[in-house]
Amino acid sequence: MHKWGMVIDLDRCSGCQTCMAACHAENNIAIIGPEESAMGRTIHWIELLPFIEGEYPHIKARLLPRPCMHCEHPACIKVCPVGATYANEEGIVGIVYSRCIGCRYCTTACPYTVRSFNWYKPQWPKEMQGSLNRDVSIRGKGVVEKCSFCHHRLLKAREKAKVEKRELLSEDYIPACVQACPSNAMYFGDLNDPFSTVSILSRERRAFKLLEDLGTEPKVIYLSEGM
Amino acid sequence: MKPFLIGLAIGTAILLFFINFGSSFRPEQPISFNHKKHHEQGVECATCHSYFKEQTFSGMPKTAACMECHKDSLTKHPDEEKIKQFQKNGEEIPWKRLYQQPDDVFFSHRRHVALAGMECKSCHGDIGQSEKPPTKPWVKMTMKWCMDCHTKTKANNDCLACHV
Amino acid sequence: MDEKGFNLGDDAILLQPIQRTGKTFYLTLFSLIAVILWAAGAYIYQYRDGLGVTGLSRPIYWGVYITNFVFFIGISHAGTLISAILRLAKAEWRRSITRSAEVITVLVLFFGVGNILMDLGRPDRMLNILQYPHFQSPLLWDVLSISVYLTASSVYLYLPLIPDIAILRDHGGRYQWFYRIFALGWSGTERQHHLLEKGISFMAILVIPVAVSVHTVVSFVFAMTIQPMWHSAIFGPYFVTGAIFSGIAALIVAMNLIRKVYHLEDYLRPVHFNNLGILLLVMTLLWFYFTFTEYLTTFYGGEPIHMTIFWMKFTGKFAPFFWGMFLFCFIIPLPILSFNKTRTPYGTLIASISVIIGMWLERFVIVVPTLANPRLPNEAVLYFPTWVEWSVFAGCVAFFILLYMIFTKLFPIVSIWEVREGREKSMAEVQERIKTYLPGIGVE
Amino acid sequence: MKFNRRDFLKMGGGAGAAIALGGGFWKWTQFPPVERLNEPGIERWIPTVCGQCTGGCGILVRVIDGWAVNIAGNPLHPVNRGTLCPKGIAGLQGLYDPDRIRTPLKRIGNRGEGRYQPITWEEALHLVSESLKDLRQKGEPHHLVVLGGRHRGLMRSLWDRFLKSFGSPNYIDNQFRWEEPPVEGLFLTQGINSLPAYDIDNAQYILSFGSGILESPWSPVQMLRGYGHFRRGRPGIRGRLVQIESRLSFTGIKADEWVPVQPGAEGILALGIAHMIIKEGLYHKEFISGQTFGFESWTGPDGREHLGFKEFVLSEYEPTVVSKRTGVPIDQLIRLAREFSSNQLSLAIGYRDRPFHQMAVAALNGMMGNIDVSGGVLIPRSIPYQSLPPLKEDAIAQRGSSQKRIDEGKGNSVDHPYLFAGNTLSGKPYKPKVLFLYYTNPLFSNPDPGLFSRALQEIPLVVSFSPYMDDSARFSDLILPDHTPLERWQDDPVFLNNGFPVLGIRQPVILPLYQTKATGDFLLALARSLGGQIQKAFPWNDFKEVMMVSLKGVFEAKRGDTFGLQFDEAWTRLLQRGGWSVPSYKNFEEFSKLLLEKGGWWDPVYDFGERDRVFRTPSRKFEFYSQGWEKARSSSSGEEKDSSFLPHWEESKEAGNEKEYPFHLHVFRTMSLTGGRNANQPWLQAMAGQHLFERWKTWVEINPGTAKRMSISDGDWVWVESKRGKVRVKARLYKGAMPDVVNIPFGQGHASGGRWSKGIGENPYRLIGDDLDPITGYPTHGTTRVKVYKG
CATH class of the missing domain: 3.40.50.740 (Rossmann fold)
Known part of the structure; x- marks a missing residue:
């Protein structure tokens, strides 16, 4: 059984936000215009978070891309009244959009605020509609959405591997953000395989998890800057 | 007052009836396609539905596909003329879709046919033997129906396997 | 006691609201309906367009609707709990107030539930909760406990209503068929009385734990998450206290209105208000105790993530709400309720209104600031409810008042039989009872 | 029961009412079904070249049913090797901008x-x-x-x-x-009028003088790939980056050290660092004696004594002077000089400042001999196009030309x-x-x-x-x-950080x-x-x-190959070193077919030591004293001081006096809206200022202390006014803003365009434009002063 995880090397990361754009394109994330954005209703499945501490000129600043952590003990799953969000056997925390009732309990429970809500029905100008990704659903209004580790890519990769009569290789399945990352700061793979890149990196001295003390056990692991 | 109430009841009943059955309207296909006859002529499923082994979808025949055989009149059927008309106008045949998944359900023909080795029959019935195009899906595609089969065949019953 | 051909005598005034309806009633009715229609329009707008019409955003996902939910559920503790406790304590002064209290409970529960439903992004899918329940979710515990509570308190309201319905049935007037059905063939026999008393006391005992559980579970919605200043063990009792607190306040307001509108000064006397006022005073202090404990613990723990929210409430963006809450919940009611002189019907009314406002603010201050300060950096967004949310809130209040009014037009708002029973039987009974626990007075 | 007409009518009415009300209600409760916008189809991945910026990344466009559905990096393209930047991905939205011009x-x-x-x-x-x-x-x-x-x-x-x-x-x-590589500096020192390649992948220490290498380099993906490699691509080696800039930019955040400096004063800081390197004798003496010109004082052929760079810098740019002008403490300056010279290979990268300031930064590289070496400044070869046939001009054309x-x-x-x-x-x-x-x-x-x-x-x-x-x-x-x-x-001729020429082919997808x-x-x-x-x-x-x-020339050059995997790259290089060229094509047809299939051609070899290519100055050396410029000048004007051909500091004329306009204005760029062309793409708008969560607008960054003094709070709308005009922007308190500098991002404020760009934000370029540099004729950077007030 796989346990998919991601490693983000902050020393390589340049804060370019390619992951954000790649995710938008891959996952049919709604276009939130200026007015709605000003109200804070943007949707980002992965978002670059700034941590800027200290006072001028002695500033400790850090930029940190934050996808869904796909926690081992997610706070969101427990609270969903209809079981619309759940963790599958491979540890991916998924949402079934057609079951979600939009109570937004999971969004408030998630300590990483990774979940977004569709305040309105997502709309695209008709000139653009055909350019939506055909592998990912278009969410309706009133449901919660978040990063799925590009699970649809896993389905495709599995299918492809099976057609080619071989095992699924780790490079078969990578999420869009990892694929696009220009400074190769993101790694993706099977944490259960002790020799996979992500496993090896996750055991590095620089490795840390976000809000580790909450015991959510994220499957997204960061490597801190510096030696 | 009483007759009004009775009427109200009847009306509600009619309404429920319509909502129940009327929502599944029966589309008329633009061409009255005879699967049986084509099958008898030795036309394979994949000739018209070219993609079901390689893609998620199976595909409906394009006008050009029909014209490969029907370039010269093979029959006297009026529908043959219709196809030619489509061809002349550069249009595709506006096939009506019967098997439609809900918006967040992703079904892959390849996964079911090429990988799991299912037969077309399991979902589409004896369509190869039908003389008229079907007007409704052969099965009522409910989640339960899908999942029952998945359970039976020990296929993946993870939500994310279909809901993406 | 023969109910047939009875003479209501002094209590005839209790039936007057049912028999006669004045112009003011219709005026109020129509203005309430207007407000409700307006609110309905606002909700339809929200239903069609989505929750975007509210002021909510990321990360403030919950706002007025959830505040209202907690608030209304809190108000609902007025009735059943108070009436049950008073009943069990055999407090004789309860007789004329239990009914009006119980009605509040039953009616206001609908609005609590309604607000949660209106908060859903997909109200069309709300039956998923029943179809695919996920029992780990505290929200589902709410569904369960509230429905139990609603059933129990409805029964608890209905049981003592039976003899009065029978009176209405026998008294003639409109909707005879209606009363006949609901009187369940009450004829006032000993046996019936006995059964009724038994039922009522059983329900009274049952209702108390249910009521306590309801608001505890409501608090669990927040306390079970890991979020700062929600994740607190004190939340259960804190919410229950708050609920009783706001419940009593709501009851006092309702009683004041009934007393004025239907001229029931004889039934709802200053002593009632005095007693309830003392209860309210106790709750004020209790509320302060819990609030104080809650914030002091946070302050001494000094966890940064908690402290951000703490300071935001004390001095930051939410300071007006926080100090408003403190003013309305404590500073205003405390002196009014502390002195005999001011513990008049009028004085308690002012204190109660203040408490109700304060408790709404308290719910708001619990729900919103925590959400405005997630653990990770986030956009600084301001939440201010839009006209839709205010309209729906107003609609809920108006609808509640409307239902309450209609209730008073269908049933006596002061329990006739209980008052009469008190007058006829209890004097002696109480004397007997007192004898049982006063030393020096012999008991045979 | 008997029915009369009336009853029947009533019944009909009841039924009608039920159907009308119930049906209406039912219909109304049905959420309108989402039209399925994303039907599956046959996909093709077509290689082409991204056109969102000047980077020249190879992309694969996923095309389904005639729609471009997604963009991924072309793994074969050496510029980006399968990765992208946010702009590249948003290319889809550039293509499908609903407000494009549709006809002439x-x-x-x-x-x-x-x-x-x-x-x-x-x-x-x-x-x-x-x-x-x-x-x-x-x-x-x-x-x-x-x-x-x-x-x-x-x-x-x-x-x-x-x-x-x-x-x-x-x-x-x-x-x-301004964010471009300092080409004038390159022209003055090496006589080359095109972009240099900075081999940051192999550098050990990068001293960036205000260059936005992580936000707005000319080829972002390449630079970021290089950055990743620079940091952690080499086992045991971690490159160190120091950013000298008047704002804490993303580059500054990611750098190991941020050195705040007065706007536009990077040039004098470079000279100060040069001063310290010379004073401590830390420069690359071998390179300087063999391959440079004008470092030491020299006597010209006419017998005139000329001032050398060394003496000039030693006399003019004392640390005290430099420290005073830049605001950088003296000990920090000394430390930077030592770090720069001791961490080899080190690389100084500037921006398109005034030419002689650029030259000052270039001189640092020259002093350390980091020219034409791996990890230094490289001069790429150009693409061997076949030139177009000569043309005949008629008389009118000749006169006109x-x-x-x-x-x-x-x-x-x-x-x-x-x-x-x-x-x-x-x-x-x-x-x-x-x-x-x-x-x-x-x-x-x-x-x-x-x-x-x-x-x-x-x-x-x-x-x-x-x-x-x-x-x-x-x-x-x-x-x-x-x-x-x-x-x-x-066609898209570019080059890599390591100097390899690359030719990408853009084809319609x-x-x-x-x-x-x-x-x-x-x-x-x-x-x-x-x-x-x-x-x-x-x-x-x-x-x-x-x-x-033109591509015939590339085919006939007998060098390089169409794109391949990294393994192929090594193989090609090996063969070419041995004087072989075994491309994967035999004739021109094959060549052009492969070109389209793989996405382009490249020549993965850099020839070191071709001095004629690297130094095109009159002396065929790295010039600390720009003879090329001296020649160009002397024809137009008379005798000038030696120092005007040496890297030197030119104090800019400030627009606006300090009293009335207390702040410097620093216009910066973000990764998403680097140029002026991307504002019509919502994906980029939605992350324009992620460090402050600003999107879809223009903001001004103010130091929190300064803002407090002016009682401006976070999120207030303020006017920023210069002598030229004013813009209304949202004030954001940013700890990375210097107390006397306010920063406004460029990229918004289009007066026309589509729904996603028109009227959104403000264009800070409206505030600047005084003080044109005499050489480039272009406004100088960081010289505009502004005032800020609420409104």
């Missing part, structure tokens, strides 16, 4: 009013060709001016050829950007867009009659855009080739929309969405319609044909 447009309202009437391409061609013929008839073909922006490759050759055969010297390059350029530039080397605008207004030497705007938007992306809009008013016919209604297109008389990059053929036309094709059609020698100079049918002709 002719102005019917006043200039700038934005009222246009669609016309056909025939009409458009006729209109342009008539007015050009008119110019030639009057014997004034030089009144045709082409203002060109950031494009490269054969389109540039095509323009030059067209202008030459038509008879105008006026191709004016308007692609000056010999005219003075309107921007007083010489040949192709120095362009002065600001002089062009100024001279257009003054009418000296002459007023242009026809202006072509190709890939440039001076009304938006040049400081002082007002100057250009006034200049455009003076020109009778302005033709824009922009596919979008940008600010300059809205001022044009004719808009002849080009295809967007994903719809057209184009979908059919053009609208009635647009590739400008190259239009130019060919225009030449045909003009007839005569002009027609003869352009015997090709379309631009693709021109491309294929």
Whole structure:
């Protein structure tokens, strides 16, 4: 059984936000215009978070891309009244959009605020509609959405591997953000395989998890800057 | 007052009836396609539905596909003329879709046919033997129906396997 | 006691609201309906367009609707709990107030539930909760406990209503068929009385734990998450206290209105208000105790993530709400309720209104600031409810008042039989009872 | 029960009411079904080259049913190796911008009013060709001016050829950007007038003088890939990055050290560091003695004593002086000098500051000998195109071409867009009659855009080739929309950080969405319609044909190969080192087929030590004393001081006095809206200022302490006013802002365009534009002062 995880090397990361754009394109994330954005209703499945501490000129600043952590003990799953969000056997925390009732309990429970809500029905100008990704659903209004580790890519990769009569290789399945990352700061793979890149990196001295003390056990692991 | 109430009841009943059955309207296909006859002529499923082994979808025949055989009149059927008309106008045949998944359900023909080795029959019935195009899906595609089969065949019953 | 051909005598005034309806009633009715229609329009707008019409955003996902939910559920503790406790304590002064209290409970529960439903992004899918329940979710515990509570308190309201319905049935007037059905063939026999008393006391005992559980579970919605200043063990009792607190306040307001509108000064006397006022005073202090404990613990723990929210409430963006809450919940009611002189019907009314406002603010201050300060950096967004949310809130209040009014037009708002029973039987009974626990007075 | 008519009617009424109410309610409760916008289909991945910026990344476009559905990096393309930047991905939204110009447009309202009437391409061609013929008839073909922006490759050759055969010297390059590599510095020290390659992948220590290497390099993906490698690509080695800048930019955040410095004072800091390196004798003596010129004082052939760089710097740029001017403490300055010289290979990268400040930064590299070495400054070879056949100019063309350029530039080397605008207004030497705007938007992306809009008013016919209604297109008389990059053929010659030349091929991935036309094709059609020698100079049918002709040269160069995997790269290099060339193609057909399949061609070899290529200065050495510039100057003016040819500090004239305008204005760029072209893409708008969670607007960054003093709180709307104008922006408190500097991002504030760009945010370039640099003719950076007040 796989346990998919991601490693983000902050020393390589340049804060370019390619992951954000790649995710938008891959996952049919709604276009939130200026007015709605000003109200804070943007949707980002992965978002670059700034941590800027200290006072001028002695500033400790850090930029940190934050996808869904796909926690081992997610706070969101427990609270969903209809079981619309759940963790599958491979540890991916998924949402079934057609079951979600939009109570937004999971969004408030998630300590990483990774979940977004569709305040309105997502709309695209008709000139653009055909350019939506055909592998990912278009969410309706009133449901919660978040990063799925590009699970649809896993389905495709599995299918492809099976057609080619071989095992699924780790490079078969990578999420869009990892694929696009220009400074190769993101790694993706099977944490259960002790020799996979992500496993090896996750055991590095620089490795840390976000809000580790909450015991959510994220499957997204960061490597801190510096030696 | 009483007759009004009775009427109200009847009306509600009619309404429920319509909502129940009327929502599944029966589309008329633009061409009255005879699967049986084509099958008898030795036309394979994949000739018209070219993609079901390689893609998620199976595909409906394009006008050009029909014209490969029907370039010269093979029959006297009026529908043959219709196809030619489509061809002349550069249009595709506006096939009506019967098997439609809900918006967040992703079904892959390849996964079911090429990988799991299912037969077309399991979902589409004896369509190869039908003389008229079907007007409704052969099965009522409910989640339960899908999942029952998945359970039976020990296929993946993870939500994310279909809901993406 | 023969109910047939009875003479209501002094209590005839209790039936007057049912028999006669004045112009003011219709005026109020129509203005309430207007407000409700307006609110309905606002909700339809929200239903069609989505929750975007509210002021909510990321990360403030919950706002007025959830505040209202907690608030209304809190108000609902007025009735059943108070009436049950008073009943069990055999407090004789309860007789004329239990009914009006119980009605509040039953009616206001609908609005609590309604607000949660209106908060859903997909109200069309709300039956998923029943179809695919996920029992780990505290929200589902709410569904369960509230429905139990609603059933129990409805029964608890209905049981003592039976003899009065029978009176209405026998008294003639409109909707005879209606009363006949609901009187369940009450004829006032000993046996019936006995059964009724038994039922009522059983329900009274049952209702108390249910009521306590309801608001505890409501608090669990927040306390079970890991979020700062929600994740607190004190939340259960804190919410229950708050609920009783706001419940009593709501009851006092309702009683004041009934007393004025239907001229029931004889039934709802200053002593009632005095007693309830003392209860309210106790709750004020209790509320302060819990609030104080809650914030002091946070302050001494000094966890940064908690402290951000703490300071935001004390001095930051939410300071007006926080100090408003403190003013309305404590500073205003405390002196009014502390002195005999001011513990008049009028004085308690002012204190109660203040408490109700304060408790709404308290719910708001619990729900919103925590959400405005997630653990990770986030956009600084301001939440201010839009006209839709205010309209729906107003609609809920108006609808509640409307239902309450209609209730008073269908049933006596002061329990006739209980008052009469008190007058006829209890004097002696109480004397007997007192004898049982006063030393020096012999008991045979 | 008996029914009479009345009852029956009542019953009918009841049923009707039930159906109407119930049905209506039922229908109303049904959420409208989501129309399934994303039906599956057969997908193809087509390689092409991204056109969102100048980076030249290879991309694969996923095409389904004729729609471009997604963009991924081309794993074979050596510039990006399968990765992308946010702009590249948003290329989809550039393509499908619903407000693109769909047909040629002719102005019917006043200039700038934005009222246009669609016309056909025939009409458009006729209109342009008539007015050009008119110019030639009057014997004034030089009144045709082409203002060109950031494009490269054969389109540039095509323009030059067209202008030459038509008879105008006026191709004016308007692609000056402050974030660009310091080309003038390179010209002064190495005599090269093109972009250098910075081999950051292999550097050990990078001292960045205000260059946004992580936000706005000319080829972002390449730079970021290099950055990743620089940091952690080499086992045991972690490159160190120091950012010297007047704002804590993303580069500053990611750097190991941020050195805040007064705006525009990076140059003097470089000189201060040079001073310390010289004083401590830490420079690369071997390189300096063998391959540089002008380091030590020297005597010219005429016997005149000349001041050398060493003496000049030692006497002028004492740490105390430098520290005072820059605000950098002396000990920090000394430490930086030591770090820079001891951590080899080290690399100093500047931005397009004033030329001699650029030269100061370049001199640091020269002092450490980091020129033409791995991990240093490299000079890439160019693509071996086959040149187009020679053309014949007719008499009119010859006369026209010999005219003075309107921007007083010489040949192709120095362009002065600001002089062009100024001279257009003054009418000296002459007023242009026809202006072509190709890939440039001076009304938006040049400081002082007002100057250009006034200049455009003076020109009778302005033709824009922009596919979008940008600010300059809205001022044009004719808009002849080009295809967007994903719809057209184009070549894209670039180079890698390690100096390898790369040729990407851009091919259409979908059919053009609208009635647009590739400008190259239009130019060919225009030449045909003009007839005569002009027609003869352009015997090709379309631009693709021109491309294929030129590519023959690449095929025949017998070097390099079409793109391959990294393994292939190593193999090719090995073979070429041994003097072999075994490309994967045998004939030109195979070559062109593979070119399209793989996405391009490259030559993965860098030839070190070709001094003639690397140093094109008169001395054929790295010049601390710019002889090239001395020659160019002495012809125009008399004797000048030695120091004016050495890297030196030039104090800028500040626009606005300190009392009235207490703040410096620093205009910066973010990754998503680097240029002026991406504001129409919502994905990029949605993350414009992620460090402050700002999106879809323009903000001004103020130091929290300063803001407190001015009682401005976070999120207030404020006016930022300079001598030139004012803009209303949202105030954001940013700890990374210096107390006396306010920062505004560039990229927003389009006066026209589509739904996603028009009227959103403000353009800070409206505030600046005084103090033109005498050499580049371009406004200097960091010299504008502003005041900030609530409103």
